[in-house]
Amino acid sequence: MSAVPVYLETFGCQMNELDSELVRGQLLRLGYAFVDHPEQAQVVLFNTCSVREHAESKAYSRIGLVGKRKAAGEQVLLGVLGCMAERDGLDMLRRYPQVDVLCGPGELDRLPALLDAARRSEAATQAERVALAGNRTRRTATLHAVQDDLETLDLSRAFDPDAAGRARHSAQVRITRGCNKFCTYCVVPYTRGAEVHRPPDHIVEECRRLADAGVIEVTLLGQTVNHYRYQHGLALTVGGREAPQVGPGLSAFRQPVAEGVTSFARLLQRIHDEVPAIERLRFVTSYPRDFGPDVLQVMRDCPRICRYLHAPAQSGSDRILGLMNRGYTRAEYEAFVEQVFTFLPDATLAGDIIVGFPGETDQDFEATCSLVRSLPFKNNFIFKYSPRPGTVAIDRFPDDVPDEVKRLRNNQLLAIQSHTSERVHATWVGRTVPVLIEEQFESSEAPSARGVELRWERRADAPRRKALRGRTPGDLIVAMDLPAGTQAENWVGRIVPAQVESASALLLQGRMTQA
Ligand code: SAH
Ligand code: SF4
Ligand code: F3S
Numbered sequence: 001m002s003a004v005p006v007y008l009e010t011f012g013c014q015m016n017e018l019d020s021e022l023v024r025g026q027l028l029r030l031g032y033a034f035v036d037h038p039e040q041a042q043v044v045l046f047n048t049c050s051v052r053e054h055a056e057s058k059a060y061s062r063i064g065l066v067g068k069r070k071a072a073g074e075q076v077l078l079g080v081l082g083c084m085a086e087r088d089g090l091d092m093l094r095r096y097p098q099v100d101v102l103c104g105p106g107e108l109d110r111l112p113a114l115l116d117a118a119r120r121s122e123a124a125t126q127a128e129r130v131a132l133a134g135n136r137t138r139r140t141a142t143l144h145a146v147q148d149d150l151e152t153l154d155l156s157r158a159f160d161p162d163a164a165g166r167a168r169h170s171a172q173v174r175i176t177r178g179c180n181k182f183c184t185y186c187v188v189p190y191t192r193g194a195e196v197h198r199p200p201d202h203i204v205e206e207c208r209r210l211a212d213a214g215v216i217e218v219t220l221l222g223q224t225v226n227h228y229r230y231q232h233g234l235a236l237t238v239g240g241r242e243a244p245q246v247g248p249g250l251s252a253f254r255q256p257v258a259e260g261v262t263s264f265a266r267l268l269q270r271i272h273d274e275v276p277a278i279e280r281l282r283f284v285t286s287y288p289r290d291f292g293p294d295v296l297q298v299m300r301d302c303p304r305i306c307r308y309l310h311a312p313a314q315s316g317s318d319r320i321l322g323l324m325n326r327g328y329t330r331a332e333y334e335a336f337v338e339q340v341f342t343f344l345p346d347a348t349l350a351g352d353i354i355v356g357f358p359g360e361t362d363q364d365f366e367a368t369c370s371l372v373r374s375l376p377f378k379n380n381f382i383f384k385y386s387p388r389p390g391t392v393a394i395d396r397f398p399d400d401v402p403d404e405v406k407r408l409r410n411n412q413l414l415a416i417q418s419h420t421s422e423r424v425h426a427t428w429v430g431r432t433v434p435v436l437i438e439e440q441f442e443s444s445e446a447p448s449a450r451g452v453e454l455r456w457e458r459r460a461d462a463p464r465r466k467a468l469r470g471r472t473p474g475d476l477i478v479a480m481d482l483p484a485g486t487q488a489e490n491w492v493g494r495i496v497p498a499q500v501e502s503a504s505a506l507l508l509q510g511r512m513t514q515a
Helices: 014-029 053-071 083-088 090-095 105-120 142-146 150-155 200-212 250-254 264-274 293-301 318-324 330-343 362-374 392-396 403-426
Strands: 004-010 032-034 043-048 077-082 101-103 170-174 217-221 229-231 261-263 280-284 308-310 348-355 377-384 432-442 445-450 453-458 466-471 477-481 495-503 508-512
Touching: 004 014, 014 032, 014 043, 014 077, 014 105, 014 150, 014 170, 014 217, 043 053, 043 083, 053 077, 053 083, 077 083, 077 105, 083 090, 083 105, 090 101, 101 105, 105 150, 150 200, 170 200, 200 217, 200 264, 217 264, 261 264, 264 280, 264 293, 293 330, 318 362, 330 362, 348 362, 348 403, 362 403, 377 403, 403 495, 432 477, 432 508, 477 495
Parallel strands: 004 032, 004 043, 043 077, 077 101, 170 217, 217 280, 308 348, 348 377, 477 508
Antiparallel strands: 229 261, 432 466, 432 495, 445 453, 466 477, 495 508
16 A cells, blocks of 8 residues: 655644644654645645634635645545644634544644544544544643643654754754643633643653754743643552643742652753753743742753743733733843843843734833843744634733734834844854854845744845854854865754854854864
């Protein structure tokens, strides 16, 4: 039997990228073959994101294209996975009958069975083709976390030393699923469910196996990664091994870490000490509250933990932060940043900001501008508020900032951030930094920021030389010439020292000091 060609496209965050990697591994083992274009595939899978309307419309337009192929008589099976599947639920099947399989992010371990049922018979029932957590998303009983088959998906990871490109030296490892925060604008607690922490032994083991396969950079993933907390010695185990655990309430973070608990700081220390082959250990996303000095101490004392924090402020106005239910004030955010730089003077800071939240006045917006001017953010992802069905904000606060104003504020803030980035980058000129080389490019390509992405575009007038680009431990992008007489492929995946010679808002320009 020949392999079934499958196309998988991913939208959204790093959590989704990791899910797609796990899905891919799972399907490869079952004999599916991955193809680069949807037209070549008999099975088309979209792993979707619901965080903003824009993310959803991109996926809907792809779903529409597959619908046209099916209407023209092509035999193609369409599966929608991820947060949009969970948020839209069965409603999606009603509105888009071309969708054959629906699978929420909490049910991905069941995907092969769903695809199998749908492929075997057109008469497969809805129950055989749909897996959503539905009202089980907010699991509160520890028992449910233990029975969480999703852990088997994380554990089933393929450790492929032959993986191409960046995948070979960089990997993501989930430490926490879901979120207990309930910021009023955000769908994630509904689509990903309650916070569930993976056992530390599983995480360390996964890191070790990745390192054995040649990975030197690991990014730990969680929505509020510093809320990681695992209580040992509980009776609930699976086959004698520790099992995933529902997170404690937010009040747990006001008390000291008890004996028998692996806190986030202890987890970092364990991975650092037990898997020394990981040369860069990083983590996202940090929640700016409950980020104790214990974590900063471990970051200071462990040389292979990157001194980089992605800790979104979201707004600089206390009134808006309150409406967002972020749980901190501007002064508390500033105090957090000050503490970070006291412990780690060479740290880098990045974040996210939402503009045009309901009721945001010029004064509120100015407060955000002044935050971005005054704190050393190397970059901020800036988003226009997008009302999301099912969230508290859409029910309670009318989306009253006109789109035109959102757009204007977005552009204004981008310009301010650009100055801040330039200032932060300038402090690195003259220093020698270790750079993990990620890829080669043509020096005639110049970076430009489009929305949240950095794109490299060719400039016809510039000289064409081969160049390398990579990142510092602090996630600063460094570009440098390819040393004469060497091949780019030999540098990719290696960490080399570079002297920073100049800087702009988007990147540092350096020179390799060892060639
Ligand atoms: N857990 C992370 C963020 C996850 S979502 C955290 O708390 O920081 C990524 C980013 O998308 C958020 O930081 C926020 O800035 C943005 N975002 C989330 N919901 C949004 C919405 N409804 N409209 C606009 N931006 C949103
Ligand atoms: Fe969403 Fe807030 Fe949770 Fe981040 S912390 S995922 S913004 S609810
Ligand atoms: Fe999007 Fe879900 Fe990630 S909504 S941002 S894919 S957690």
